[in-house]
Amino acid sequence: MSYNNISAEKILLISVKPEFAEKIMNGEKTIELRKSAPKKVSKDSYILIYVTSPVKELWGICRINNIIKEDPFTFWNNYGDKTGITETQFKDYYKTNQNAFGIELKDIRNFSKYSIELKQLKKAFPNFMPPQTYSYINSDKINFSVLKLILNKIENRASIRS
Template structure:
């Protein structure tokens, strides 16, 4: 049961399966982004959704902190926690002057709950896998039902 974080705001991100697996096994504790989420704060929840062909929820965790930096500084400080190579990092931030990261903690594997895209769309009718962020709170239709599955 994940009850200590049940009443917090929640953001969902889409990632490729290989990165979701690295998050679950602890090899990746920092999620790189080109922008930060606006409606959540450290201590709130982050749900990991795996993109096609898997299309299902993989993990839920707590946002420990946000990092705002430059690509060079972020790479120097945090590359070992990103689960990617130096070349992949450089490619991701190519032509960017700013770099952002979400530090993750309390990572819980929820693959076994088998919450697939079809189920998400049934529970949360307007849900679409996001390019950046999808925000949940209790006013989002269906989120209370999704929380019942996630947290029990």
């Protein structure tokens, strides 16, 4: 995956608990669940995966394959095995919701080994605050040179180790 065509309008930043981030990075979880769908992104938009406390690091980048909206029963029947959670956890998460939303992930690049910590993120994204669920990165609030430097460093390290 090349990062040269990343545009700020297409970057979604999601916060994920460490246990689920690990499942995304190892391919066990290919659908990220949400109670509401992100509206400013679409198929092929980029997603940065931020891992919540106690990790507090950026672990990956991927793209959106699809944004799914179904009633919870139908969602679980169609996609449950891709969510990285049990049916009980799923039902508990959506117990008061009429709709279940999922972001189907593709082109997942794991750079958890390279530890992009919160202080580095704040250089790339002035005023960076980890989102509760997700947020958008606006073009006037991003230092693309620092972000591309970080991503290219990761890409170069990954290709050396391959």
